[in-house]
Amino acid sequence: MTELLQQVINGLSLGAIYALIALGYTMVYGVLRFINFAHSDVFMLGAFTAFYSSRAMGRWGFASGGFLGGLLVLVISMAACAAVGILIERLAYRPLRKRSTLTVLITAIGVSLLLQNGGQMVFGVNPKAFPNIFPSQTFKLGGLVINSNQLVVLGVALALLTALHWIVQRTRIGTAMRAVSFNATAASLVGIDTNRIISFTFGLGSALAGAGGVLYGMNYPSIEPLMGNSPGLKAFIAAVLGGIGSLPGAALGGMVLGFVETGVSGTRWSTYRDAVAFAILIGILLFRPAGLLGRNRIEKV
Amino acid sequence: MKRSMSDHLTGNPVARGHRLSWLLLGWLMLTVGCRREPSSSTVSTVEPIRIGEFSSLTGPLAGLGQYTHMGVVLAAEQINAAGGVLGRPIEVIAEDTGSKAGTAAPLVRKLISRDHVVAIVGEGASGRCLEGAYVAQGAGVPVVSPAATDPQVTSVGDCIFRVCYTDPFQGTVVAKFVRQNLGLRRVGLLVDTGSSYSVGLVDFFRKRFLADGGEIAGEQRYTSGDKDFRGQLTALKATRPEAIFAPCYFGEAALILRQARELGIEVPLLGGDGWEAPELVEIAGPAAEGAMFPVHFSVSSTAESSRRFVDQFTARFHKAPTGVSALGYDALQLLADAMHRAGSTASPAIRQALSTTRGWTGVTGEISLDEERNARKPATIVRVEKGQLTFVCTVTP
Numbered sequence: 001m002t003e004l005l006q007q008v009i010n011g012l013s014l015g016a017i018y019a020l021i022a023l024g025y026t027m028v029y030g031v032l033r034f035i036n037f038a039h040s041d042v043f044m045l046g047a048f049t050a051f052y053s054s055r056a057m058g059r060w061g062f063a064s065g066g067f068l069g070g071l072l073v074l075v076i077s078m079a080a081c082a083a084v085g086i087l088i089e090r091l092a093y094r095p096l097r098k099r100s101t102l103t104v105l106i107t108a109i110g111v112s113l114l115l116q117n118g119g120q121m122v123f124g125v126n127p128k129a130f131p132n133i134f135p136s137q138t139f140k141l142g143g144l145v146i147n148s149n150q151l152v153v154l155g156v157a158l159a160l161l162t163a164l165h166w167i168v169q170r171t172r173i174g175t176a177m178r179a180v181s182f183n184a185t186a187a188s189l190v191g192i193d194t195n196r197i198i199s200f201t202f203g204l205g206s207a208l209a210g211a212g213g214v215l216y217g218m219n220y221p222s223i224e225p226l227m228g229n230s231p232g233l234k235a236f237i238a239a240v241l242g243g244i245g246s247l248p249g250a251a252l253g254g255m256v257l258g259f260v261e262t263g264v265s266g267t268r269w270s271t272y273r274d275a276v277a278f279a280i281l282i283g284i285l286l287f288r289p290a291g292l293l294g295r296n297r298i299e300k301v
Numbered sequence: 302m303k304r305s306m307s308d309h310l311t312g313n314p315v316a317r318g319h320r321l322s323w324l325l326l327g328w329l330m331l332t333v334g335c336r337r338e339p340s341s342s343t344v345s346t347v348e349p350i351r352i353g354e355f356s357s358l359t360g361p362l363a364g365l366g367q368y369t370h371m372g373v374v375l376a377a378e379q380i381n382a383a384g385g386v387l388g389r390p391i392e393v394i395a396e397d398t399g400s401k402a403g404t405a406a407p408l409v410r411k412l413i414s415r416d417h418v419v420a421i422v423g424e425g426a427s428g429r430c431l432e433g434a435y436v437a438q439g440a441g442v443p444v445v446s447p448a449a450t451d452p453q454v455t456s457v458g459d460c461i462f463r464v465c466y467t468d469p470f471q472g473t474v475v476a477k478f479v480r481q482n483l484g485l486r487r488v489g490l491l492v493d494t495g496s497s498y499s500v501g502l503v504d505f506f507r508k509r510f511l512a513d514g515g516e517i518a519g520e521q522r523y524t525s526g527d528k529d530f531r532g533q534l535t536a537l538k539a540t541r542p543e544a545i546f547a548p549c550y551f552g553e554a555a556l557i558l559r560q561a562r563e564l565g566i567e568v569p570l571l572g573g574d575g576w577e578a579p580e581l582v583e584i585a586g587p588a589a590e591g592a593m594f595p596v597h598f599s600v601s602s603t604a605e606s607s608r609r610f611v612d613q614f615t616a617r618f619h620k621a622p623t624g625v626s627a628l629g630y631d632a633l634q635l636l637a638d639a640m641h642r643a644g645s646t647a648s649p650a651i652r653q654a655l656s657t658t659r660g661w662t663g664v665t666g667e668i669s670l671d672e673e674r675n676a677r678k679p680a681t682i683v684r685v686e687k688g689q690l691t692f693v694c695t696v697t698p
Binding site: 006007010014140216222224226268270271 | 358359360361363364367494520521522523524526527528529530531532533535536538539552555556559563564565580583584586
C-alpha cells in the first residue's frame with residue numbers, strides 16, 4: 001500500500017511536468033496546425049536559464065535557495081523562454097506562413113537541431129548540476145517519502161494550469177486566440193491581428209515549456225543540452241493522447257502518461273515502459289481517433 | 302493536417318522568407334556537421350604519423366569522451382615535445398560518435414580510408430568501440446581502447462587491444478568486495494538494459510555473488526537516458542536489500558543516488574568504473590556520500606608516475622583528470638611505445654609489438670597484455686567521502 005501511494009506521488013510529479021510541456025505543443029497546433037518540434041529545446045533553454053540566472057543572483061547577493069529567489073528564477077526563465085519562442089516564430093516560421101505545413105514542420109526540426117547543437121557549443125556537452133533554487137526538504141509520513149521539490153512542482157504546475165485556463169477563457173486576448181484557432185481568416189476579418197495572436201501563443205507556450213524545464217531540473221537535477229529530447233517526445237505523446245488542440249486534454253494526457261510510466265517502472269516489465277505508453281496511445285487512437293478529449297471543440301485554442 | 306496543408310498551398314512564397322530559410326539551413330548544416338579537433342600543433346616539416354581517435358565528444362556520454370580525449374591530447378603533446386616517434390611527430394585525428402549507436406563504424410572507415418591512420422585509439426564506451434572494432438579488424442589497423450570494458454571488444458580479433466580491465470573482472474571484484482569486505486548478503490540490482498556495459502557487469506556480479514552464498518533481493522530495469530528511477534527504486538526498497546548494485550555511467554548514477562536518498566534508501570549504493578567523474582559528486586551532492594565503485598586510477602595515488610600525470614594534466618586543462626583520462630593517456634603512450642619497439646609505423650608491425658607488451662609502466666599501473674589482448678591489473682575500490690574519492694582497498698578476483 002505504501003509502495004502504491006509512493007508510486008502515485010512519483011507519477012504525479014512526473015505527469016505535471018509532461019502536462020506543462022504538452023500544453024505548448026497543443027496550443028501551437030491549435031492556432032497553426034503544425035507541431036513545433038523546437039518546443040522541447042525551448043524547454044531545455046528554460047532549465048539552462050534557471051541554472052545561469054540562479055548563479056548570477058548568487059553573485060549579486062540574492063539568496064537563490066529561498067522561496068522568493070526561487071520564484072524569481074522561475075519568472076526569469078519563463079520570460080526568457082517566451083522571448084525565444086516569439087523570436088523563433090518570427091524568424092523561422094512566419095516567413096513560411098503561406099507555405100505547406102510540411103515546409104514549416106521540417107523547419108521546426110531544423111530549429112530544434114540548431115538549438116541542440118548550438119546549446120552543446122555554448123553550454124558545453126557535460127551534464128551540469130542543477131542548483132537547489134527552492135529550499136529542499138524531505139517529509140516522511142509513515143513509510144511515505146515526499147520531497148518538497150515534488151510539492152513545488154505540483155503547486156507550480158497547478159497554478160500555471162489555472163492561470164492558463166483563465167487567460168484563454170476570460171481575457172480578450174484569450175478569446176482572440178480561440179477565434180484564430182477556430183478560423184484564422186474569419187478572425188482577421190473581424191479585426192483580430194492574427195500575427196500578434198500567433199506571437200502571443202508562441203510566447204505563452206514557450207513560457208510554460210520554460211517553467212517545465214525549471215521544474216524538470218529541480219526534479220532531475222542533471223541538465224544537458226539534449227535533455228529536451230525524451231520529455232519532449234513524451235509530452236508530444238501526451239498531447240496526442242489527450243487530443244491535440246485541446247488544453248484540458250494535454251493536461252490529462254500528461255498526467256496519464258506520468259502515472260503509466262512510473263507505474264510500469266516499478267514492476268518487472270520496467271523496460272517495456274515506453275512500449276506500454278505507446279500501446280495505450282495506439283489503443284486510444286484506434287477507439288477515439290481525436291484523443292481522450294479531442295472532440296471537445298469548444299476548448300480548442 | 303491534410304486540410305490545413307491545402308490551405309497553405311494556395312499562398313505565394315515570400316522572397317524574404319525564402320532567403321532566411323536558406324540562411325537558417327546553411328547555419329544548421331554548419332552546426333550539425335562533424336567537428337574535427339586537430340589536437341597537436343605540428344611545426345615539423347616531416348610527414349606526421351597519423352593516429353585516429355573516435356570518442357563520444359558530444360551527447361550524453363560526452364563526459365567520458367571528453368576526459369579520455371584530454372588524456373590523449375596530453376600524451377600526443379608530450380610525445381611531440383620529446384621529439385615524436387621515430388623522428389616523426391604524432392597527429393591525432395579525433396572523430397565524434399555523438400554518444401550514438403551506429404555512428405562508430407562509418408567514422409572508423411573514414412579514419413582508415415581517407416586519413417590513412419596507422420593505428421586508432423578507440424572509444425571508451427563498449428558499445429561504440431565494438432562497432433568500430435569490426436571495421437578496424439577488417440582493415441588490419443590496430444585499435445587500443447582506453448576504457449571499453451566489455452569482454453567482447455577484444456574478441457573481435459587480433460588487432461583489438463585495451464589498457465583497462467574487463468566487465469567480468471569488475472563485476473566479480475565488486476561481488477567479492479560486497480560479500481567479503483562489507484559482509485553483506487542481500488543485494489538489489491538496478492540494470493540499464495540499453496547498455497551492454499551495465500548488463501555485463503550485473504551478470505558477472507550475480508554469478509560470483511550467488512556462488513559466494515549471497516542472495517539477490519530484487520532486480521529492476523531501465524534504459525539508458527532515463528532520468529526517473531523513482532518507480533524502480535521504490536520497488537527495490539520494498540524488497541529490503543542490504544546494498545544496491547547499479548552499474549551505469551555517471552549521468553544516470555548521480556540521479557539514482559539522489560532519488561534513492563530522497564526515497565529514504567539508506568543502504569550502500571555501488572557501481573562500476575562508469576561512476577567515476579567529478580560530475581557524479583557535483584550533481585548528486587550530499588547524496589553521493591558513501592557511494593562505492595571500482596576505478597582504474599586513483600587521483601590520490603601516491604605512485605610517482607601517477608602523481609606527475611595528475612600535475613601535468615591539471616596544469617594543461619585546469620581541472621583534475623579522471624580514470625579515463627589516465628587510460629586515454631596510457632593508450633596513446635602504449636601505441637607510441639609499440640612503434641618504438643617495432644621500429645616501424647606500419648600497422649602490422651605495431652599490432653605485433655602491441656601483442657608482446659609485458660610489464661609496461663603506464664600512469665594507471667603496470668600493464669601486461671595477455672593472449673586475449675586484455676590488460677591485467679588489480680582494481681582499486683574507492684568511496685565518496687566529503688565529496689572526495691577515498692581509497693578503500695585493492696581487490697583481485
